[in-house]
Amino acid sequence: MARLPVYLRALNSLLESEIRSCSSEELATAAGVNSAKLRKDLSHLGSYGTRGVGYDVEYLRYQISREIGLTQDWPVVIVGIGNLGHALANYSGFTSRGFRTVALLDADATRHGELVAGLKIRGFHELSAIVHEHGVAIGVIATPAAAAQSVCDEMVAAGIRSVLNFAPMVLSVPEGVDVRMVDLSSELQILAYHEQRKAPLHPEAAPTGTAGVA
Amino acid sequence: MARLPVYLRALNSLLESEIRSCSSEELATAAGVNSAKLRKDLSHLGSYGTRGVGYDVEYLRYQISREIGLTQDWPVVIVGIGNLGHALANYSGFTSRGFRTVALLDADATRHGELVAGLKIRGFHELSAIVHEHGVAIGVIATPAAAAQSVCDEMVAAGIRSVLNFAPMVLSVPEGVDVRMVDLSSELQILAYHEQRKAPLHPEAAPTGTAGVA
DNA sequence: AAGAGTTTGTGAACGCGGGAACAAACCGAG
DNA sequence: CTCGGTTTGTTCCCGCGTTCACAAACTCTT
Numbered sequence: 001m002a003r004l005p006v007y008l009r010a011l012n013s014l015l016e017s018e019i020r021s022c023s024s025e026e027l028a029t030a031a032g033v034n035s036a037k038l039r040k041d042l043s044h045l046g047s048y049g050t051r052g053v054g055y056d057v058e059y060l061r062y063q064i065s066r067e068i069g070l071t072q073d074w075p076v077v078i079v080g081i082g083n084l085g086h087a088l089a090n091y092s093g094f095t096s097r098g099f100r101t102v103a104l105l106d107a108d109a110t111r112h113g114e115l116v117a118g119l120k121i122r123g124f125h126e127l128s129a130i131v132h133e134h135g136v137a138i139g140v141i142a143t144p145a146a147a148a149q150s151v152c153d154e155m156v157a158a159g160i161r162s163v164l165n166f167a168p169m170v171l172s173v174p175e176g177v178d179v180r181m182v183d184l185s186s187e188l189q190i191l192a193y194h195e196q197r198k199a200p201l202h203p204e205a206a207p208t209g210t211a212g213v214a
Numbered sequence: 215m216a217r218l219p220v221y222l223r224a225l226n227s228l229l230e231s232e233i234r235s236c237s238s239e240e241l242a243t244a245a246g247v248n249s250a251k252l253r254k255d256l257s258h259l260g261s262y263g264t265r266g267v268g269y270d271v272e273y274l275r276y277q278i279s280r281e282i283g284l285t286q287d288w289p290v291v292i293v294g295i296g297n298l299g300h301a302l303a304n305y306s307g308f309t310s311r312g313f314r315t316v317a318l319l320d321a322d323a324t325r326h327g328e329l330v331a332g333l334k335i336r337g338f339h340e341l342s343a344i345v346h347e348h349g350v351a352i353g354v355i356a357t358p359a360a361a362a363q364s365v366c367d368e369m370v371a372a373g374i375r376s377v378l379n380f381a382p383m384v385l386s387v388p389e390g391v392d393v394r395m396v397d398l399s400s401e402l403q404i405l406a407y408h409e410q411r412k413a414p415l416h417p418e419a420a421p422t423g424t425a426g427v428a
Numbered sequence: 429a430a431g432a433g434t435t436t437g438t439g440a441a442c443g444c445g446g447g448a449a450c451a452a453a454c455c456g457a458g
Numbered sequence: 459c460t461c462g463g464t465t466t467g468t469t470c471c472c473g474c475g476t477t478c479a480c481a482a483a484c485t486c487t488t
Contacts, residue, residue, distance in 0.1 A: 002400075002404055004403070004407065005397070005399070005400035005403040005404065006384070006400070008403070009382065009383075009384075009400075010384075023464090023465065023466090024465075024466070025465085030384075031384070032384050034446070034447065034448095036446080036447055036448070036449095037445090037446060037447075039465095039466065039467065039468090040445095040446085040447095040467080040468080042466090042467090043466085043467055043468075047466085047467075049465080049466050049467080050453085050454065050455095050465080050466075051452070051453040051454050051455095051464080051465050051466040051467075052453065052454035052455055052456095052463080052464050052465050052466075053454065053455075053464085053465070053466085054464095054465065054466080055466090067407070068403050068406055068407045068410075069406040069407055069409065069410030070403065070406065072410070074402075074406050074409075076402070082301075083300055083301035083304045083305070084301040084305065086297060086300075086301065087296075087297035087298040087300065087301040088398070090297045091297070091298065091398060091399075093382055093397075093398050093399030093402070094398065094399065094402065096399070098403075098406065099399075099402055099406075137409050138402065138405055138406065138409065161409065161412065162405040162406075162408065162409045163405075164401055164402060164405060168223065168307055169223075170220075170223075170224075170244075170245070170246050176412065178405060178408050178409070180401050180404060180405055182396060182398070182401055183219070183307075184302070184305060184307050184308065184396070185219070185305075185307030185308065185310070185313075186216075186219035186220070186223075187378055187394050187396055188288075188290070188307070188308065188313055188352065188378060189218070189219040189222070189282050189284065189312075190216055190219065190394060191352055191376040191377075191378060191392060191394055192282060192283040192284065192288050192312065192313075192352065192376075193215075193218065193281070193282045193283055194376065194392050195283065195288075195351050195352065195375060195376045195392070196282075196283030196286070198375065198390065237434085237435065237436090238435075238436070238437095239435085248476075248477065250476080250477055250478070250479095251475085251476065251477075253435095253436065253437065253438090254437080254438080254475095254476085254477095256436095256437090257436085257437055257438075261436085261437075263435080263436055263437080264435085264436075264483085264484065264485095265434080265435050265436040265437075265482070265483040265484050265485095266433085266434050266435050266436075266483065266484035266485055266486095267434080267435070267436085267484065267485075268434090268435065268436080269436090
């Protein structure tokens with residue numbers, strides 16, 4: 001389920017607040033979902049709660065981590081070390097808990113050897129060797145759209161079966177390979193779509209009442 | 215609809231290939247969806263196709279752009295110019311077609327004045343003035359998680375009604391404000407989840423047949 | 429002009445996920 | 459030990475979105 005990471009984040013947040021136990025209602029609120037939905041989701045993993053009591057935060061967190069697969073190590077390669085790739089390499093969510101960036105690859109030879117987030121940028125041609133050496137299963141594409149498909153093909157050929165694609169382009173992959181697309185401009189467009197729709201509804205209403213519309 | 219941007223991208227791609235007209239079948243393939251679904255989606259916008267012929271690419275592209283709201287200008291502010299904010303400021307999808315980054319804001323005073331993507335980094339306290347001056351409706355949050363909620367509150371107070379959040383944190387906003395969350399680590403976790411599930415299915419099969427698993 | 433071949437737009441069935449309501453199970457007090 | 463209060467796990471129902479299938483409409487050939 002796509003909501004498991006959200007639950008996990010909520011549990012981590014509770015744990016930081018030293019909360020050891022919680023009800024489905026509390027956790028659902030923290031995660032921003034319906035409590036019935038949360039209980040149904042969790043019941044698919046097994047019976048990790050206690051009726052009349054709730055869930056043990058630490059225990060549930062471990063179970064969800066295990067379900068997602070975060071208890072094992074996931075080596076990751078990032079291809080395309082432009083602005084975005086640079087940001088991804090430094091992003092804590094990538095280096096933390098379970099995921100480990102093992103290589104940064106770029107086609108631009110002038111950047112090879114440059115140090116980013118403690119890793120040297122290497123040539124794209126080293127992909128296959130790196131994948132086999134570290135047993136990489138997940139690849140991140142942060143290249144321009146024009147290069148994305150060929151990079152993806154090379155990844156698949158090297159044995160990578162899960163691809164996170166930031167290039168604004170639909171990738172075609174063979175059966176058995178997963179692709180998740182993160183399209184920044186689409187997100188903006190969806191916001192604009194809703195914004196356009198609600199704009200006429202509030203002709204000159206100032207939400208907070210403190211400032212006018214000038 | 216969340217699929218409109220995908221169709222738009224497919225149409226742009228066709229246009230680059232100098233294809234002037236296409237059937238729902240072709241466009242659906244390019245967008246990676248079912249043709250019936252595509253036709254139904256498009257029919258919600260109006261009857262922009264011709265039976266027996268198909269859709270005029272240029273015309274349909276304009277109609278979808280107009281539906282999304284890309285024919286008007288959307289000023290955008292980005293708050294948090296770390297690695298990610300830096301990447302976003304330089305991302306072409308943000309500066310192109312309809313969207314225009316009008317300001318980069320950061321709480322760190324030592325970075326004020328620094329030039330990023332042709333814009334000077336300004337102080338976060340200028341948010342309200344900038345929003346009112348340019349009529350900004352969309353804000354992008356690229357700050358650490360700890361600062362995200364307060365930044366969001368300030369945005370809402372300044373009059374922003376659509377927020378694109380890259381901080382790994384669920385934001386709470388009043389009625390009428392839209393938030394879209396882009397959570398990079400969640401995406402990785404979802405990939406890991408699927409990867410873990412299919413791993414045992416291919417014990418030692420090399421997809422390409424060229425290389426062993428060592 | 430008429431008919432054959434296409435392709436859109438839409439009506440109807442199907443399946444799936446969400447939400448409310450309920451039974452089972454657990455804790456604590458008396 | 460029993461009973462009331464609480465919370466999980468589950469069942470049932472509803473609505474939405476997807477998909478199939480077909481009628482309407484357009485083009486081209488004869």
